[in-house]
Amino acid sequence: MQTVIVTGASKGIGAAICKVLRSRGVRVIGVARSAKLLQEGDVAGDVSDPETARRVVTQAGDSLVGLVLNAGVITPVSKVIDTDIAQFKATYEVNLFSTLSWIQAALPALRKNKGRLLYVTTELAGMAGFACYASSKVAMNSMIATLAEEERDVVMLAVSPGVVATDMFGAASELGKSTLSKEHQEFFKAMKKSDEVSQPETVAEVFTKLILSATPDKSGSFLTWKSPYIQGLLK
Numbered sequence: 638m639q640t641v642i643v644t645g646a647s648k649g650i651g652a653a654i655c656k657v658l659r660s661r662g663v664r665v666i667g668v669a670r671s672a673k674l675l676q677e678g679d680v681a682g683d684v685s686d687p688e689t690a691r692r693v694v695t696q697a698g699d700s701l702v703g704l705v706l707n708a709g710v711i712t713p714v715s716k717v718i719d720t721d722i723a724q725f726k727a728t729y730e731v732n733l734f735s736t737l738s739w740i741q742a743a744l745p746a747l748r749k750n751k752g753r754l755l756y757v758t759t760e761l762a763g764m765a766g767f768a769c770y771a772s773s774k775v776a777m778n779s780m781i782a783t784l785a786e787e788e789r790d791v792v793m794l795a796v797s798p799g800v801v802a803t804d805m806f807g808a809a810s811e812l813g814k815s816t817l818s819k820e821h822q823e824f825f826k827a828m829k830k831s832d833e834v835s836q837p838e839t840v841a842e843v844f845t846k847l848i849l850s851a852t853p854d855k856s857g858s859f860l861t862w863k864s865p866y867i868q869g870l871l872k
């Protein structure tokens with residue numbers, strides 16, 4: 638049986654990916670802090686604790702074929718000038734630095750099994766208030782491109798799910814209200830009404846295909862939701 642580790646498994650996109658993978662007969666180890674929201678076989682823990690990464694990878698064992706680095710936080714939503722640097726560091730810890738422990742722990746098994754690693758990134762850029770979130774995520778796009786050169790036996794991808802109807806999207810639209818311009822509020826209001834917002838289940842179907850069968854020619858790529866390759870997987 639194949640095993641896939643999914644971080645951020647308690648809700649939103651991560652929970653949906655776990656569900657689809659399990660429905661395909663894959664053994665999944667989901668990780669998140671909210672123990673009550675996890676499924677049997679999952680592990681409760683903070684992704685930024687390297688010990689959790691080592692423990693989960695050991696538990697996955699020789700059958701590990703995929704690592705989905707999905708856990709993420711969007712806060713603080715505020716202008717750079719108003720943001721405490723400690724808040725930047727805390728967000729970078731989850732969205733960027735924590736991934737290194739998971740990657741280092743999982744690589745030996747992923748190499749052996751010619752597996753895949755998927756980082757759930759964003760295409761949000763240049764929007765006032767989101768510098769901390771966006772910069773922490775796009776740094777990983779570069780990391781994935783480099784890792785793909787270094788680790789030829791593992792397919793590495795950074796993929797944006799576009800805009801998805803989860804708690805994070807709800808928070809993004811609410812948090813900026815007091816600090817950001819009216820244009821931002823209008824943007825989120827319009828977005829909510831448009832068909833640009835995907836459901837987590839739709840994203841999970843695509844991400845499941847990627848973690849089980851993305852081919853080496855795509856390794857190192859940063860793929861947006863609207864890219865032809867990703868849209869092709871929706872069919």
Ligand SMILES: NC(=O)c1ccc[n+]([C@@H]2O[C@H](COP(=O)([O-])OP(=O)(O)OC[C@H]3O[C@@H](n4cnc5c(N)ncnc54)[C@H](OP(=O)(O)O)[C@@H]3O)[C@@H](O)[C@H]2O)c1
Pocket residue numbers: 644645646647648649650651668669670671672682683684685706707708709710731757758759760774797798799800801802803804805806
């Ligand atoms: N929603 C969107 O429109 C959108 C767009 C682009 C990219 N993304 C990315 O997609 C990923 C999933 O987002 P989502 O929308 O599904 O958000 P969500 O519903 O807020 O879920 C976030 C997940 O991350 C987990 N998490 C956060 N910090 C953690 C920590 N320190 N340790 C362990 N788990 C942690 C949460 O679990 P616990 O709180 O239980 O720990 C939860 O399971 C994120 O990386 C996000 O940046 C989302």
